[in-house]
Amino acid sequence: VQLVESGGGLVQPGGSLRLSCAASGFTFSSCAMSWYRQAPGKERELVARISSAGGRTNYADSAKGRFTISRDNAKSTVYLQMNSLKPEDTAVYYCRALGSYIDSWGQGTQVTVSS
Numbered sequence: 001v002q003l004v005e006s007g008g009g010l011v012q013p014g015g016s017l018r019l020s021c022a023a024s025g026f027t028f029s030s031c032a033m034s035w036y037r038q039a040p041g042k043e044r045e046l047v048a049r050i051s052s053a054g055g056r057t058n059y060a061d062s063a064k065g066r067f068t069i070s071r072d073n074a075k076s077t078v079y080l081q082m083n084s085l086k087p088e089d090t091a092v093y094y095c096r097a098l099g100s101y102i103d104s105w106g107q108g109t110q111v112t113v114s115s
Contacts, residue, residue, distance in 0.1 A: 001025040001104045003095050008109030011085055015113070019080040021095030021106055028076035029053070031099035035069060035080045037091035037111075044094070048080060052099075062088075085113045 007019040019035070032051050038044040048069035049058045057069055068081040078095055092108040 001097070001102060003097060003104055003106035005093065005095055005106045005109040008093060008111045010112045010114065012115050013086060013113055015085050016081070016083045017085065017111060019082065019093055019095075019109060019111075021078045021080075023076045023078070023097060026097065026099070026102050026104075028097070029073040031097045031102055033069075033071055033078040034096045034098065035078075036094045036096060037089075038094070038108075039088075039091040042091075047093070050078065082111070085111075087113045089113050 002024045004022045005019060007017060011017050030052055032049060034049040035047040036044050037047050047060050047063050048067055050069045050071050054071050066084045071078040090111060090113050092110050094108045095106045097104045
C-alpha cells in the first residue's frame with residue numbers, strides 16, 4: 001500500500017493550491033479517502049472525506065466553502081482543491097485510505113500560507 005501526496009508549497013493568503021494523493025497497492029475504489037492536516041504543536045485533524053464511489057463528502061467547518069475533495073477512481077487519485085487560503089491553513093497535509101482491511105497514511109505534503 002502506498003499513498004503519495006503532492007502539490008503542496010508556499011502560497012500567499014487568498015491563493016489556491018491543489019493537492020493530489022496517488023494510491024497504489026490496493027483496491028482504491030473500495031476505500032473511503034480523507035485529507036487530514038497537522039499544524040506545528042497541534043493535533044492532526046480531519047479536513048475532508050469522500051466516500052469510495054465519490055458520492056458523499058464531508059468537510060471540517062474550517063474547510064467548508066473553500067476546499068473541495070474529489071477523486072478519480074480510474075487514476076487511483078484523490079484531490080483536495082483549496083481556495084481562499086489563510087495563514088491558519090498552514091500545516092502538513094496527509095491523505096488517508098480507509099477500507100475493510102486498510103488504514104494507511106501518506107507521508108504528507110507541506111502547505112505554507114504566508115505573505
